[in-house]
Amino acid sequence: MAPSAAETRTTDARSRLQLIVAGGVGLTAASPILRALLGTGAADAASKSEDLRILQLVLLLEYTQVALYERALNEASLTGELRDFAQIALGHERQHLAAVKQALGSKAGPKPRFEFGLKTKSADAFRETAIKLEDIAVAGYNGQATNLTKPTLAVAAEIVSVEARHAAWVRAIADEVAAPDPVDKPMTASEVAAGLREIGLRTS
């Protein structure tokens, strides 16, 4: 790994995250991303409230991903490339979660519970669950693309391709075709919610 390039990227991502994070506590920063995420920009009222509604769904999605990876790393005796994958993906999902949480600020919904059952208890079960969950993430973000304001779409696009990379990576580890479709099919918000529930999300 060339340290200079890697460090540059990490610093860049972190500072951008801090920018988003700062927004959640009510800064008057000029970033269009911030304004969009906060709903305090020039976008019309319907779009702003729609962004916030969608971010609540995204919050649940990112909470679910963080929880799955955390528990699997604790409980599933992961080894080799699958363990590397889980650790790296967890780091990414934590950053996504922090960004979304802070963007929602006081409007962020409460941290949900999870009942993963056997899904985090073995490497095989975790791997198959991770494939499903990352596919839901990709389909969920893609499904909301046309409902988001453009600045929020730009941020979502930076996240969704990382979820897609995770999906392909864990498929490659499973020796499956890593990119089975020519175009990823979107999911509606209710399909995403049902998918997350099936994996173990409990919101009540």
Place this chain on the structure above:
Amino acid sequence: MHEQRDFDRFLHAVDVDGAIAETSHQRQLVLSRRGLLAGALAGPGALLLGGSEARAASGLSANDVGILNYALVLEYLQASFYTEAERSGALSGKTAQAAQVVGATERAHVKAFQKLLGAKAVKRPLFDFQGVTEAQQAFLKTAVAFEDLAVAAYKGQAPKLQSNAVLAAAVGIHSVEARHAAWVRELFGVTPAVNAFDKPATKQSINHIVASTHFIVAHPKMKARSRPQYTG
């Protein structure tokens, strides 16, 4: 050698996390002139563009036609690259399997954009991949660069699209390119997902990078043809 320097610059420009540079001195690129790829293989079945397909170019704004043609050139580049690599017989094992799947997908993307653009579709440029399709490691290294580039390019353009139908299709392709990027990275032995946030790239920077490769040796001017061309 001139081509070697250009290609190294290209790899450096797209090597955002140093992953390619890490292994760049492990193997020398095989650089040789070779015949241009003529025509293209027929793509796989119908695309999942749904209703947007029926719009053809007639319902698209000039802005969206421009973005779609830009995407089409990138898809031409990728499709021809994978097709030529498959035909060269230099790939084996999991890499050969991946090249087949990814190549079929890129050809399907080409067909979809051609169909969507109809008579406004830009023509396929002529390519000279300068030997990178003739050796597995050089192929993988280039594939990593192309796929990461495609992800950044789609990401840069998505928020600029005006048609929701086109945007819905474009984001579905964008995430597939990201899957490809992770897949070829895994095969090349570098981390498939490096950062929590993937950065976009402007059209200008993508064009600059692509031009620096000299992979495109002739690029017909964009102009309307009398009828759509459906060959992938």
